Amino acid sequence: MNDSNPKKPGPDGADEGNGPEGAKKAPQGAEPPVAAPTTPTDGKTSVSGAASKGAPKVPEKSGKPSSAPGKSGAAGAPVAKKMAKSSAPEPAYTLSYSPHVRRRISVQSIMVDVLVALLPATLVGLYQFGWYGLVVILLCVGGCLGVEAVGQKMMGQKVTVSDGSAAVTGLLLALSLPPRAEWWLCAIGALAGIGLGKLVFGGLGYNPFNPAILARVVLLISFPAQMTSFVTPSPWGLDAVTTATPLNLLQEARIRGLGLGEAAHTDLLAAFLGGIPGSLGETSALAVLLGGLYLLWRGHINWDVPVGMLGTMALVSGLFWWHDPAHYMPPAFHLVTGGAMLVAFFMATDMVTSPLTRKGRVIFAVGCGLLTIVIRMWGGYAEAISFAVLLMNAAVPIIDRYTAPRLYGARKRGGL
């Protein structure tokens, strides 16, 4: 009897709209608005609406499942609205693709953890350089959030500053600037980092370079004087005197052919704990290390990048130092000075701009370490590590290409 029923599309359409495809089809399938209750004479066509009991059963069953949105059918999820059109007032359960459970971790929570991890370095910086450090931080963070919001508005995109990634970039930028950085330095840094480093590539996830490092390099090249004007740390920054960092001293001595110069007398323990001149958040290697360990513990970064990078730096600089200690600094010097710790734990580990697999990340980390030492020893910039990571960022796509995971059941290893 069903096959000969001319009204068949009606009830059928109303009954079969389950699953993602079905949900889409339901509205069109229901063109003849024949609701199940209006077909008491041939209620049997409505298959799942028990034929013997006919129409009255339909509303009963739709109201059945507990307190779900119920007969109105339109109260629940967006799906419910679609279903309502199909004239079958079914209770609305959310339809979505599997899996139906998820690990409770989001981009936002990762970014918040990164900010928390930067707290020790930030506090040490504020203690050593005083209230102006806070101004630098606020300018950089505010600048980055502002550039991202305005930029996304201008490009007609959804504003996503709430994901926290711009705030992380801002804080990292602030921590890598000289403690007395002028306001415009911060502003240009924010513009370069978020604008040039992130938005032009399509926003979070598509940037090939770490935005904070890109900003720092842009500033280093454009404003070398301002970017190398440092002060001595002192409680709350009260007794600050203009000075140079150990890396700057080494650089200068090397260029003038004076061997190691004053850098040879660097107090390495002070450099580790935080008593030597440097960028706002880079004076205390210990504070940065603490934050890095926190991120490792939380599982947001992998040990391979920091260990590979710092290990390579130590190994290569150690070889030279062992060979000729009069002309090369010991490995410990390279690990505790400059941005070594901050970059190794917070910037080189940037998920977006580092390789996808462990094998790739090790290659990337070794490359970063090697380039850092090469530039520090023979290059023209004291802040070698930023250039090193930037260069390796550019190599990530090719690294990824040759370090794909082994495919289950594939005979060949690696490659695509």
Next chain:
Amino acid sequence: MIRRFRSFFGGIHPQYRKELSATGAIETLPLPDQVVVPLLQHIGKPAEPVVKVGDTVRTGQVVGTASGVVSVSVHATLSGTVTGIATIAHPSGREVKGVVIESDGADNWIDLEPCEEWPSLPPQAVRERVSAAGIAGLGGATFPTHVKLSPPEARPVDTLIVNGVECEPYLTADHRLMLEHTGQVVAGAVLVSRVLGVSRVIFGIEDNKPDAVQAIEAEIRRVAGSSAGFEVPVTVGVLPTKYPQGGEKQLIAVLTGHEVPSGGLPVDVGVVVHNVGTCAAVFDAVRHGRPLVERVVTVTGEGLKRPGNVRVRLGTPARLLVEHFGGMVGEVGKVVFGGPMMGVAQYNLEVPVIKGTSGILIIPRDHIDTDDIRPCIRCSACIEVCPIGLLPNMISVCAEMRAFGESEQYHPFDCIECGCCSYVCPSYRPLVQMIRFAKTEVQHLKAKH
């Protein structure tokens, strides 16, 4: 005989929540007034209906015959009258025809043909009885079982793996089956091993079910040496609890050390995998001549009053199962057929239980995430958990940009759709869905050329 194995690469440790229903002995659902028996409850071609509206049928009577080799028959799961053959709500969300049977309340069975001498039945006779019983893999993939019992001549099978892993969170149907119907499971495995002519049998069970491991092992020992025992070496493999340990490819890799070649079948490495439920059904079919008209379903979830396990006739609407277990509590967000990792969300409770329905999961509304999908941040979490070694993020980015040709270099067709990648993604990207999208579109592209 009991041997511990190492784990596979990748995978996740979700909240298993098996304790909700793990101790619930299998109950029997009272016969429903009506069943809707879909003509497609398996992978392959739908069965052809062989009854008309108005026909009287007995329980176990064929209502749809297999159309072709990769297809299985479906049987009346009640005695009564056929009141409709029409398109019905189907758990897969596809348009499927089904046979509606109104119960006469008598559960009047067809005349079954038991076989006392089942251990000595020749392989071809076993295959025929399995085929007649309409058995499809009960683990969820529902591949026709008689096809898996007839491997191609050119590819000899040396290993039978009996899958009792049940790695899907929440589900406990196989667990209960192994505990309460150990004899059927083992006898079914004996039958399958003889039909396939394998040289070894390995049971795979996760270490979160030690009681099942003991039960299976004891039963194997009990029947050893008798005509109903295995003729080949048997191992009960205990596997670390990790999802998707029960995935065919993972199970084979861990238990045999061989990997199914990309694009190939388990037979290519001489292995056939059968689920414990399927083994029990094979035994019932061969020993008692019983067609597959019922199965054990776990009904569970935080949105259900009293989670448990129940034996139901196929075609019973989900509503009756939910009512049997006290109904729903609180505001329900999702009703899922299957487990939370690979199950299919349903829009109402009229959907019938079919051969592949291992569970019905009721998820409260406040357990559902509705966050926005964000861009991939290349965190590589999906890569670390992918048990196949894919780059799920790259396939998803390609699919997003509709660069389907590009996506092919990332092997989307090797994806087993286990859902680990979507589970861990901090950007809440529906990676499995995007990979499936890429698969379909690549196929379309290929069809065009």
